[in-house]
Amino acid sequence: xxVDNVLFSPTGHRLIVxxxxxxxxxxxxxxxxxxxxxxxxxxxxxRTFNGSLKIAISSDSEILVIGANNGDIKVIDLIxxxxxxxxxxxxxxxxxxxxxxxxxxxxxxxxNIDSPATVRIWETKTGRLLLEFEGxxxxxxxxxxxxxxxxxxxxxxxxxxxxQLEDLIVETCTRIPRNFTTDEWKEYFGDKPxxxxxxxxxxxxK
Numbered sequence: 491x492x493v494d495n496v497l498f499s500p501t502g503h504r505l506i507v508x509x510x511x512x513x514x515x516x517x518x519x520x521x522x523x524x525x526x527x528x529x530x531x532x533x534x535x536x537r538t539f540n541g542s543l544k545i546a547i548s549s550d551s552e553i554l555v556i557g558a559n560n561g562d563i564k565v566i567d568l569i570x571x572x573x574x575x576x577x578x579x580x581x582x583x584x585x586x587x588x589x590x591x592x593x594x595x596x597x598x599x600x601x602n603i604d605s606p607a608t609v610r611i612w613e614t615k616t617g618r619l620l621l622e623f624e625g626x627x628x629x630x631x632x633x634x635x636x637x638x639x640x641x642x643x644x645x646x647x648x649x650x651x652x653x654q655l656e657d658l659i660v661e662t663c664t665r666i667p668r669n670f671t672t673d674e675w676k677e678y679f680g681d682k683p684x685x686x687x688x689x690x691x692x693x694x695x696k
Contacts, residue, residue, distance in 0.1 A: 494542055499551035504529075504568050506554065508543055515543065515556055517571055530571030532556060532564060544583050548592035553614060555595055557583030563597060565614065577617045581605050585627050588614065589636040596639060598627030609641060611653060621653060663688035 495508040498520070505518040517530040544557040547568070554566040559582035565574045581599030584607070588595055595614050601607040607626040612619055627641040639653045652658055669686045670678070 495545065497545065497547070499547050499554075499568060500549050501551040503551055504554075506545065506547070508545060513543070513558065515545070515554075515566075517554065517566070517568065530566060532566060532573070544586045546586050546588045546595070548588050548614075549590060550592060553588070553592055555586060555588060555614075557586045557597060559583060559600065561599070563595075565595075565617065575617045577612065577619075579608075579610055581607060585630045587631050589632045590634065591636055594620070594632070594636065596630055596632065598625075598630050598641065601626065609639075611639075625649070659687060663690065666691070668692060 492509060493507060495506075497506050498504070499506070503519070503521050505520050507516040507518070509515070513533065515530075515532045516528060517532075519525055519527045519529060542559075546555040547553070552568055553574075554568050556564045556566065557579070561578045561580055561582050562576065563579060563583060563586070564576045566572070567574050579597045579599050581602050581604075583597050584600045585598040586595065593614055595612045596609060597612070598609050599605070599607050606624050608622055609625050609627050609630065610619060611621040625641060626643040629642040631640050632638070633640060633650075637652060637654055637657055639651055641649045643649075652661055666688070669688055669691050670684075672684055675682075675684050
């Protein structure tokens with residue numbers, strides 16, 4: 491087995507070994523009498539070109555996330571070694587990161603002919619997609635309070651932005667002069683009941 495990467499979980503209870511060629515990840519125990527016991531072998535197939543895997547571990551050492559450049563993403567329970575669920579990011583996983591509290595996962599895809607490069611934010615416990623936007627991210631991290639997202643691209647550009655809905659609303663309300671008119675609301679939101687998005691701004695009559 492060729493080895494591409496070796497890393498410990500933050501608590502030191504697990505050793506993760508990433509195979510360099512066959513696209514597999516191995517998880518071993520590192521404490522007590524079970525030290526060296528393999529608890530999981532996860533197959534994560536990649537494209538033959540540039541097939542390295544992207545890895546993230548939660549700060550409590552309970553979750554391992556593996557992303558491949560064929561788009562497959564697996565979330566592994568590091569306590570049991572079992573797969574919790576699997577989902578997909580079209581274009582292939584170029585970068586990924588977990589939030590400090592482990593609640594959210596962010597993945598960045600590669601640009602290809604079929605789809606532009608995008609950034610997606612997922613709920614870690616369920617795999618539910620929370621947010622997606624276009625953008626290139628060769629590296630990506632959450633801010634310390636998990637409210638900011640920092641992305642880097644190959645052009646050495648750095649982008650820092652809010653991503654949580656309540657923060658986006660507050661930021662938007664500082665930049666616009668008014669709320670939606672009722673006609674605008676109906677155009678974008680259909681039959682959903684009207685409400686003022688920005689409580690500090692007036693509601694136009696039409």
